[in-house]
Amino acid sequence: MKRQKRDRLQRAEALGHKAGLLGRSRDDCPYQGLNARSSWFGGWRSAMNERAEGLFR
DSSP, rough: OOOOOHHHHHHHHHHHHHHHTTTTTTGGGGSSHHHHHHHHHHHHHHHHHHTTSOOOO
């Protein structure tokens, strides 16, 4: 049975979250499409908020 791929927008958000936790700049977004780019930024923003609250170092 074939495995279904994850939703591309979910993947973009997860990668943005990971980049935010690593402290990468928002200019490092690899996506050009509007929807994927906004999902990446959403994940990045949530990770930066978590870092500001002290949840991650």
